Amino acid sequence: MKIQSFPSISDANAKILILGTMPGAQSLTLNEYYGNRRNHFWQLLFAIFNEPYTTDYQEKKSLLLKNHIALWDVLQDCVREGSLDSAILQEVPNDFTNFLKAHPNITHIFFNGQQAAKFFKKYVTVDNNYTLVTLPSTSPANAGISYEGKLKAWRQILR
Template structure:
């Protein structure tokens, strides 16, 4: 029997300017209670590369780094049913309260969706008005899972540099 899974709380401060939204953390991430906890995921390599820094290993230090750079993390999906970690297996999702988060953290200048599922879920549940007309962009997924449209790590880094314009 598949049980409903619940995502992680947001990583955000009053100074956060860019909110990066995933879809739902992987099984490994949920087990470790760490965003992008699968070591194969490109997320941390991308983030540290944007700032020409060497990736840190300690999760707490990674979060401090994000906070110093005014980057917040959360997911579009608060809970769902999913067997395994693939976005394609997500069923009966319930969205996180993104408008509530935006109203509480007024410095958010950009919502950057990490992948298609995050972007499509955001668009399905929320209008631009409900998100205070904050710009929303869709970035290539940081997932290493090969797919028709998956880019190399270097291509992802180049694409993700757009968030630097909002920091």
């Protein structure tokens, strides 16, 4: 099945870009980044910024913008059955050349998992002005790392 990613959540003040690979099936159904309630992404971000967690999607988006974070996916579209990144075929990357030009304050790009980093490095070349950091995937499929372990790693965003 051919699927498409969402538009970025971003504004001109973004200093950090967090990249996933492609929304999973539940996220696509809900039309929300990290819509799978078992995915730790939103819980981790609210914990990192010492904010009370909420399921309200508008408040989630506001948390990102308030903390100068842009959120997007590496891939614009692909063919995939199910939600696993390992099942991605016929991938097409998003337009990072224009995105980064439109967001000149971004200095750090964080990848939500190895697959996001892999696809980014396959299709995108950026200069040394950017710090690239691969973080553990927040996906429930990444059960090898505890929530606490993910939280410790994801705190790098604060530096």
